[in-house]
C-alpha cells in the first residue's frame with residue numbers, strides 16, 4: 450500500500466468487498482449502461498483479475514486491473530499481465546492517479562514474476578510515457594462482395610460447417626493453441642477466456658448495433674482436425690445501408706484454407722460488403738486476392754501495446770534468428786532495474802541469449818518503450834532510428850540486432866479483450 454502526497458490517494462489492492470464500487474467506477478469512466486446481468490458479468494471478470502485501486506478515503510477514485518495471461522513470443526510463450534479497466538473518476542483526473550496506479554502495478558508484476566505487461570489503449574497518446582510500445586498492428590479490411598471474390602489460388606475444398614458457439618472452445622481450442630507458434634502476439638486461451646472474451650457468451654444482451662448473433666464457421670468435417678475457422682456476424686440490408694458481414698476473427702492453417710473461408714464470407718447472400726476490423730498486416734489475403742480494388746485496406750492501427758517489465762527475463766526468453774553481440778543503453782524512468790547499459794549476446798539460433806550489466810561503450814541507446822515495440826518482431830529498430838527515437842552509436846549494430854529479432858511472420862493480436 451502506498452499513500453501519494455501528490456494525489457492524496459491511497460493506492461492498494463481492491464478487495465472483493467469493493468467489487469461493486471469497481472463496477473460503478475468502470476461504468477462511470479467508460480460511459481456504460483449496465484443492467485443487473487451486465488454488472489454481474491463485469492464483477493465476475495474483475496474478481497479473477499489482479500486489481501489495484503486508488504482510494505480517496507474509502508471511495509474508489511481510480512483503478513487498474515490485469516488478466517494473468519500467456520502471450521506467444523518468438524519461440525514460445527510468456528506470462529503477461531494484460532491491463533484492462535484502467536480508469537480514474539472524472540473528479541480525480543489529471544492529478545497523477547494513473548501514474549500512482551501503474552507504479553503499484555509494477556510492484557505486483559515483480560512480485561508475481563510477470564516479465565511482460567500489455568494493453569489495448571483507449572487513446573494512443575497515453576501509455577508510451579509508461580514504457581509501453583505499440584508491438585502489434587492491424588489492418589482494417591473491406592471486401593466488395595457484391596460480386597464474386599476473385600482469388601489467385603484455389604480454395605481448400607473441404608466442407609464448411611456452422612458450429613454452435615458454445616462448442617467452439619472444444620472444437621477450436623487445440624487449433625488455436627497450435628496457431629500460437631505461427632506468430633507472436635496472440636494469447637493462449639482456456640475455455641473460460643474463449644467463452645467470455647472471444648465468443649461473448651456471457652455478455653449481457655445489447656442491441657447497440659443491427660448485427661445478428663455471432664456465427665462460427667469451421668473448415669473441415671466434424672471429427673476432422675479443423676483447417677481454419679471464422680467468427681462473424683451479419684446484418685441485412687435496410688433503406689440506408691447494404692447488407693454486410695462483420696468478421697471478428699479468421700484463422701487458417703494454410704492459404705487455401707483461408708481462401709475457402711474468405712470465399713464463404715464474401716458469398717453470403719443478401720450482403721455486399723465484408724468488414725474485417727483486425728487483420729494481420731501480412732494477411733495472405735492481400736497477396737492472393739486477384740483484385741486489390743475488391744479487397745481494400747481501410748485503416749492501419751496499433752493493437753497491442755507491450756511493456757517489458759523485466760527486460761532481461763523477456764529478452765533471454767525469446768528465440769533469435771541470428772547471432773548478435775551488442776551493448777544497449779536502456780532508459781527506463783519507472784523501473785530502475787532495467788535502466789543502464791547491458792550486453793545482449795545471442796549465439797547460434799536455438800541457443801539461449803544472455804543479458805548482463807556492463808560498463809562497455811553502448812552500441813545503441815534507446816528507451817524501454819522502443820524495446821516493447823520491437824520485442825515481438827513487428828517493428829525493425831532501423832525504422833525507429835530513422836524516426837530519431839533510437840541512437841545508433843556503432844555503425845551496423847542496428848542492422849545486426851534487426852537480423853537477430855526478425856520473425857518469419859509479423860506479430861498479430863486477434864482479440865481486444
Ligand SMILES: CC(=O)SCCNC(=O)CCNC(=O)[C@H](O)C(C)(C)COP(=O)(O)OP(=O)(O)OC[C@H]1O[C@@H](n2cnc3c(N)ncnc32)[C@H](O)[C@@H]1OP(=O)(O)O
Pocket residue numbers: 478479511532533534535536537538541542543544545546547548549568569570571572574575578
Ligand atoms: C488499458 C485500458 O484500460 S485503456 C482505458 C483507459 N481509460 C479511459 O480511457 C477511461 C477514461 N479516462 C480516464 O479514466 C483517465 O483520464 C485516465 C486513466 C486515462 C488517465 O488518468 P489520470 O489519473 O488523469 O492520469 P494522470 O494524472 O496520472 O496522468 C499521467 C500522465 O498521463 C497523461 N495523460 C493522462 N490521460 C491522457 C490522455 N487521455 N491523453 C494524453 N495524455 C494523458 C497526463 O498528462 C500525465 O502526463 P505526465 O505525467 O507525463 O505529465
